[in-house]
């Protein structure tokens with residue numbers, strides 16, 4: 037196999053954020069066995085590696101709960117199977133209150149060159165409402181500590197559409213991003229996922245969600261702000277300065293193969309999707325028995341077309357029409373019809389043979405994508 041993008045899922049957190057539906061455990065006792073299992077899964081996945089890794093991403097959960105020793109072991113296991121290309125992007129997700137000068141130095145020594153800091157908001161009452169571990173002040177300091185330690189590529193996450201959010205507060209959060217002089221921002225609207233504490237709080241009336249109009253207004257402001265602040269919106273929720281786009285996440289949107297290691301990690305080989313079991317103890321015991329606990333699904337021709345639409349239209353780069361013509365000739369007629377209709381409405385734009393959403397199109401992206409989808 038031919039993957040150049042590697043993801044390591046670290047399924048531990050120190051506290052449960054109310055909105056989160058990622059896979060993680062608050063029980064940190066199995067961490068040592070988890071590290072062993074990850075090293076063994078890397079060995080079992082040997083046939084996936086045939087060329088140097090271009091992007092490596094530690095996500096979670098909370099990777100910054102891992103110690104230098106644990107990270108060193110995982111990186112050695114990676115190096116036993118493959119190498120990192122000399123200019124590989126190595127991203128690492130951190131919780132603000134795990135960031136110290138010493139931890140940053142460790143990460144830099146290990147080769148991390150892109151730090152992703154989950155801030156979400158700079159207001160303490162928002163952070164308490166979401167049950168985050170850190171304060172606004174800790175978040176600001178974390179960025180400064182990382183910058184002083186030598187990180188030159190820092191991305192932060194923010195959430196809009198929060199229960200208490202006013203436009204003034206959203207503007208304040210974005211102004212903080214500008215002051216901190218980071219290279220990248222991921223900004224998501226608050227999603228109420230089933231089986232989360234937030235879902236229960238909304239259902240029982242403990243949390244009142246803002247209106248759709250005010251969320252849209254915040255998203256609109258975000259786009260204006262990004263244009264004035266030198267950030268390019270290269271994907272619906274992602275903004276980068278001076279070409280500092282995430283190469284790892286961009287590979288997902290380009291439909292490139294990747295390998296995910298760890299409980300709940302997903303992989304894609306170009307034809308098939310694989311997903312590991314979302315249960316730490318079962319993952320560890322299965323790997324101890326030499327079996328990767330994963331399910332798999334072969335993508336149909338139609339699935340691949342719909343994924344091209346979904347991932348392509350999320351990005352500024354859009355979709356190359358020639359690709360649809362050559363790879364999906366059976367869907368090309370329907371593609372052209374939708375394309376024409378949305379170009380006429382000003383919701384799509386065409387440039388150099390590629391189509392992408394216009395500013396108004398981005399606001400209606402879900403509806404436009406589902407119109408393009410082939411369902412039978």
Ligand code: SF4
Pocket residue numbers: 048049050051052053056057058060096097098131154
């Ligand atoms: S730190 Fe991240 S992964 Fe962990 S509970 Fe919070 S949002 Fe979820």
